[in-house]
Amino acid sequence: MITLSNVSKTYHLTGTKSRLPFAARRRDTPPRTIEALKSVDLHVPQGSIHGVIGLSGAGKSTLIRCVNLLERPSSGSVVVDGQEMTDLSATELNQARHRIGMIFQHFNLLTTRNVFDNVALPLELMGLKRGAIRERVLPLLELTGLADKARQFPAQLSGGQKQRVAIARALASEPRVLLCDEATSALDPQTTGSILTLLREINQKLGLTILLITHEMEVVKSICHRVSLISDGELVEEAEVGDFFTAPRTRLGREFLNDFLQLEPPKALVERLEEEPGEHTHPVVRLAFSGDAVSTPLISRLARECGVDVSILQAKVESIQERTLGLMIAELLGSPEQTCRAIDYLETHDLHVEVLGHVQRDD
């Protein structure tokens, strides 16, 4: 449905002349080009919800704006619904954009139009008659929970209601794809939840393909099927959401996850962690387990079968959509042979084991 191949975007900065003295200018003058996207490949199948997460400045907005060519890539191919977007003339691009809805962090509503007229706007621009417009707009107001707000103006609405108007407007031209640019970042957690629920409903009812960018793991966890991680213009990791929450492959992925789960070993222990095992050390591990393993008494079996003691430092159970995920940070106490055997035992029982480091035994 959406396929980006080898997409790069370089911004060329102009007007870098400075009135600063020469010595200061050399240090403070920004580089003349910024590679906002570097050879990005991304495929979002029809009907799926794909999240792109990354830190500020990583290239998320540039990426999503390259899909509907609000930003034209410097190179590479962008195919949406079978159409190569970069080959289209201005008129064809305009037509193609009717099939690609977009919503934004700050809603971008017209303040002088009421809710009905905001939603009707794209249909007016497409030249539809008033009757046909009503037929499209009223069910959309129903779908987005705004049926009783049709005559109100944006200033009279809450943030969540404004985003609902923006969603209804984005759906007016019956798009195949919805692009969400930080759509919940300006909303409180409860309103975020209701907008995410609405997006999931739309995805299921209308079979709409959704590509969203966010810096919030909660958004990824709640509605995405797959997630890509963007860093410095590159997609560095891509995974099914349950797999990403179980075992992110990159350091940045682990940082996002740990930050979200607040699952870190105690600070005093972190200070004592050594990278390499020693003769008198024992490992500190992060365990992630899902499926049957969540309801199996693996820790007590581990203690019995491998002869180790397990000191649990932190643990929590998370629901990632339909999947239950157990997470734990623990010290494995025993001889090097026993703790190695314990890690093998856990891995053969489908737990993901990450050794965070080794601490000196107190005895």
Ligand SMILES: Nc1ncnc2c1ncn2[C@@H]1O[C@H](COP(=O)(O)OP(=O)(O)OP(=O)(O)O)[C@@H](O)[C@H]1O
């Ligand atoms: N129009 C532009 N001209 C020059 N540089 C730009 C332009 N737009 C973005 N950039 C630069 O491209 C890089 C990626 O920016 P982008 O806005 O895509 O990041 P982002 O991940 O969306 O960040 P944020 O979460 O803060 O919005 C940044 O270094 C940014 O300064």
